Amino acid sequence: MALSFAGNGTITGLSVGGLPDGCIASADIASGVIPAGGKILQVVSATKTDTATSTSATWTDISGLSVTTGALASTSSKVLITVMGSGNGAPGADFASFRVLRGSTAVGVGGADGSRLQIGSTMYENNGSAMDKYCFQFVDEPNSVSAQTYKVQWRTNTYSSTIYLNRSSGDPNSTAGMRSISTISAMEISA
Secondary structure (H helix, E strand, C coil), rough: CCCCCCCCCEEEECCCCCCCCCCCCHHHCCCCCCCCCEEEEEEEEEEECCCEECCCCCEEEEEEEEEEEECCCCCEEEEEEEEEEEECCCCCCCCCCEEEEECCEEEEECCCCCCCCCCEEEEEEECCCCEEEEEEEEEECCCCCCCCCEEEEEECCCCCCCCCEECCCCCCCCCCCEEEEEEEEEEECCC
């Protein structure tokens, strides 16, 4: 079938794959010139392999668990945030709560209700050698084209006892003692 060009800008008779390589630039897709809804436009991630402890009953940044995106393609872009890791709290004492900040704003947390903590995930106390996991995933809508910084914070829930990240509280130097990683990733998704 021959190509036909209509006065309104439509082309008929063009088969799938009929355009030559290089005639559409990836920058055109990312900028929204060509609709690309649901496409992953960028991915940034951070992995923490060392251990950490805290006794803070207020929100504290976890060193090494933050990411900054590049400029977003559109104000309608969404950012998929995934956070996961493991550790534990002192046996019989306390557990850790986690949340994510975009800049200085908590995102991906539960609704406000009285004096209850708004968190993304929690990690329970456990026995001396075992570890518990924490993980959460949510879609953020920054409504901006600026680069976005996301960071993970943690705190003890009540008792200000020690909480442990990427290790157990007992941490024996044997196969009963384990070490893990914690990660945060951010993926920009086109609208």
